[in-house]
Amino acid sequence: MQSIYDRIESLIKMRGMTKKSFCEEVSISTGNLGDWKRGKSTPSTNKLVEIASFFDVSLDWLILGKEQQDIYLKENMESYSWDELRENVSLSEKEKEFIMEYINFTRYRRQQSCDK
Structure with a gap:
């Protein structure tokens, strides 16, 4: 192990x-x-x-050591896997940077709520 x-x-x-x-x-x-x-x-x-x-x-x-499960996003009752979205969506570098910034912010907020 x-x-x-x-x-x-x-x-x-x-x-x-x-x-x-x-x-x-x-x-x-x-x-x-x-x-x-x-x-x-x-x-x-x-x-x-x-x-x-x-x-x-x-x-x-x-x-x-747990494997990460697929992340699913729901919109209008439909489910999409993160991998499907990455393959089918073309983003500019600026858009990718914005999304990564949002993900990091979300991680930070999640951590702050866990610390309370």
């Missing part, structure tokens, strides 16, 4: 980063990362949210 650290390490490798550059990106010390590896400590909730957002993975996957 993979640990949180194992999943973080695999994300770092997949991104082609060094562990040092990852630590700089998410503002942690290499010592903290080493403590996570040895099981001496685990990332804080806020840091897990930041890491999940940085790598664009779900918290369920990062924490538990």
Whole structure:
């Protein structure tokens, strides 16, 4: 069974980063990362949210290793999978940036409501 650290390490490798550059990106010390590896400590909730957002993975996957389910959007009682929308919709770079900004804002709002 993979640990949180194992999943973080695999994300770092997949991104082609060094562990040092990852630590700089998410503002942690290499010592903290080493403590996570040895099981001496685990990332804080806020840091897990930041890491999940940085790598664009779900918290369920990062924490538990659960596979992400398809996201469904409903409009006028019809369901669309996220993958179908991506394949069938052509967006400008500006529109894509706006959508990513909205997604990040939604993640932030969700986290704020969970912290209450």
